[in-house]
Amino acid sequence: MQYKLKIAIIGFGRMGITHFSIINSHPSVEIVAVVDTSSTITGLLKKYTNTKSYDDFVKLFENETLDAVIICTPPKLHYPIAMLAAESNVHVFLEKPCTLNEEKARELSNVFDNKKLVNQVGYVNRFNDIFIEVKRLINKCSIGDLISFKSEMYSGTILKSDSGSSWRDSRESGGGATIDMAAHAIDLVNYLIGKPDKITGSNLTKIFSSNVEDAVNATFLYSNGITGTLNVNWSDESYRKPTNKIEIFGSKGKIVADQHGIKIFCKEKFEPENLIKGWNTIYITDIFKSVPFYVRGNEFTSQLYHFIESIIDKQKLNKCTFKDAADTLNVIEQIFEDYKTNGKI
Amino acid sequence: MEKFDRIIFGDNQFFGINHMSQEKAQQLSEKFYNFQAILDVYQIAIDSKIRGIMLNSNDRASEICDHFVFNRSKYPELNWYPSIPYPHKYANLVSEKGIVPTINEILFKDNSAMGILGMITKGTAAVLGKDAVKLMQMLVDLEMKMFKGLNVKVVFLQNIITDLLLGYEVKDIFYEYCEYIRKKYNATPGLITQNMPRLKSKLEDWGIDNVVICSSFNKIGYLMSPNVETYIKSAKNNDSSKYQLMAMSTLASGAINPVEAFKFISRQNIQSVVFGASSKEHIKQSISLLK
Numbered sequence: 001m002q003y004k005l006k007i008a009i010i011g012f013g014r015m016g017i018t019h020f021s022i023i024n025s026h027p028s029v030e031i032v033a034v035v036d037t038s039s040t041i042t043g044l045l046k047k048y049t050n051t052k053s054y055d056d057f058v059k060l061f062e063n064e065t066l067d068a069v070i071i072c073t074p075p076k077l078h079y080p081i082a083m084l085a086a087e088s089n090v091h092v093f094l095e096k097p098c099t100l101n102e103e104k105a106r107e108l109s110n111v112f113d114n115k116k117l118v119n120q121v122g123y124v125n126r127f128n129d130i131f132i133e134v135k136r137l138i139n140k141c142s143i144g145d146l147i148s149f150k151s152e153m154y155s156g157t158i159l160k161s162d163s164g165s166s167w168r169d170s171r172e173s174g175g176g177a178t179i180d181m182a183a184h185a186i187d188l189v190n191y192l193i194g195k196p197d198k199i200t201g202s203n204l205t206k207i208f209s210s211n212v213e214d215a216v217n218a219t220f221l222y223s224n225g226i227t228g229t230l231n232v233n234w235s236d237e238s239y240r241k242p243t244n245k246i247e248i249f250g251s252k253g254k255i256v257a258d259q260h261g262i263k264i265f266c267k268e269k270f271e272p273e274n275l276i277k278g279w280n281t282i283y284i285t286d287i288f289k290s291v292p293f294y295v296r297g298n299e300f301t302s303q304l305y306h307f308i309e310s311i312i313d314k315q316k317l318n319k320c321t322f323k324d325a326a327d328t329l330n331v332i333e334q335i336f337e338d339y340k341t342n343g344k345i
Numbered sequence: 346m347e348k349f350d351r352i353i354f355g356d357n358q359f360f361g362i363n364h365m366s367q368e369k370a371q372q373l374s375e376k377f378y379n380f381q382a383i384l385d386v387y388q389i390a391i392d393s394k395i396r397g398i399m400l401n402s403n404d405r406a407s408e409i410c411d412h413f414v415f416n417r418s419k420y421p422e423l424n425w426y427p428s429i430p431y432p433h434k435y436a437n438l439v440s441e442k443g444i445v446p447t448i449n450e451i452l453f454k455d456n457s458a459m460g461i462l463g464m465i466t467k468g469t470a471a472v473l474g475k476d477a478v479k480l481m482q483m484l485v486d487l488e489m490k491m492f493k494g495l496n497v498k499v500v501f502l503q504n505i506i507t508d509l510l511l512g513y514e515v516k517d518i519f520y521e522y523c524e525y526i527r528k529k530y531n532a533t534p535g536l537i538t539q540n541m542p543r544l545k546s547k548l549e550d551w552g553i554d555n556v557v558i559c560s561s562f563n564k565i566g567y568l569m570s571p572n573v574e575t576y577i578k579s580a581k582n583n584d585s586s587k588y589q590l591m592a593m594s595t596l597a598s599g600a601i602n603p604v605e606a607f608k609f610i611s612r613q614n615i616q617s618v619v620f621g622a623s624s625k626e627h628i629k630q631s632i633s634l635l636k
Contacts, residue, residue, distance in 0.1 A: 014436065017509065018509070020512065020513065021508070021509045021510075021511070021512025021513055022512060024512050024513060024514070025512050025543075044477050047477070048477060048513070048515045048517055048518065049513050049514070049515060240360075240370075240374075240433065241433060243367060258367045259367075260367050261367070261368075283598075283600060285565060285567050285597045285598060285600035286600070288567060290566055290569065290570055290571060290572050291570055291571070292570060292571045293508075293512065293540055293543065293570055293571070294508060294539040294540055294568070294570040295505070295508045295509055295512055296505065301570075
């Protein structure tokens, strides 16, 4: 019989629930245990799926022989759990934003790279067929040299005042629109355009939350002259679900994209990609790649299957690593620093 | 098993849902912000002899249900095909608070939505007893409240829930859901999925039948896992006395033209088609092509 990778899922919130369902469909995976502090959750899992559980991640590593773990706890626990995993030579998929600061993410990245352990972070947009296509079109020079961009993300996630008790209302726990949501829009910039060299004009705006920002904007500057803006708001009720939008202006045209489609304006026709002069439209229905099992969008399946394939096939280049996440955290820290120094009137 | 409407009118167009384009979704959302605009489209569909309506239990659906209950005499007999729940309502709460507090909030804190003391007692027991079946039944009741007074034929579980549970391979919950819908609502259980072949094969393994399976079905394989070939084969080998197949996303959100799309569908072993459209021209065209 084919060997199955032994996997545990740590943290059973929204992402843990989804990841269990997806990864359980992979023919080369066996979920051996889950970890959560809620006995209701672990009780239900035991009763209906006969999955073993632990209320403490330390006990998990002491008692189980694992190949990999998927970590979806509140972010402040990511670092200690991942470190323990590395000590046990276990590959790790971590939910974004990796850790709470860049330094810790770099440290993790070094440890995992030195031990040749697969390390991946859940910046799921990097597995979205549309954004993969945008990256390909930029690399093909379809819009020429990049000049400027805007990266936006909106959702109706936080729509009322909270008591301030949730982890989402505390930056120390990894809450706030910047760490918890803008991280996706920033990572998309790092993926498509590269990491900015300087951050300026940062604003953090509270709408409903007591202790953290619900909206963030900032300007990104690059030493090669590219400039861009970031605009993120998680208290915008007009959005049915979280939406990323990116607009990139170049010397030969521009690209406007969201998770579902791309519009490209070309100043001249671009034969290598069959693009006409003027507006071209590419829909997700033109370029999607089917996945073996669908739960919440192709990209959620693709990212976890990629993680598994990177463990099985040592030649495969792991995408969206701890190092990539450290770069995103670097930008986030620069935004906080810029706001602290210059953001108040 | 019972036969259902061959052509069913869907609701995505009313709620700003378009899987291909967020711009189109936005335009629809603006157009149907006005409730009368929704009713006008239903009227066109009903005038075109549509008798089956699928409706997801989102916030605006209760307004639609109320209208059809209160104005029953103005319409011919209609068959309703609810789909539950509206997942985004739960998703945000789960991300923010975790599962258990979300369940508590939905079932216990909003007493105006609940109103029935009996349900609360049952719910407390459900959480304490870690009984997912009771919990599922309570959530079904909560979502189904708005459809009271309508002639409900099939109660569909939304794909995000069906597929999530399919990943866990929990036979018990599927079984209990189907039984509950039959007994409590005197309706046929339905499951919406983006993984039709896998779901059907699991249901066969588990001996759960007399179920309507609704899935995307289009020639480009959009929202069809693992792929279009497996769907065609699975439909071809299906015993429709055990599972009725219902196709949705036949136009792949507009990527395929209706003539081509329905020609493809007519060649498949499928019992019903759900379609959505927001103009008289499109509604009439779809119906004439599907007939």
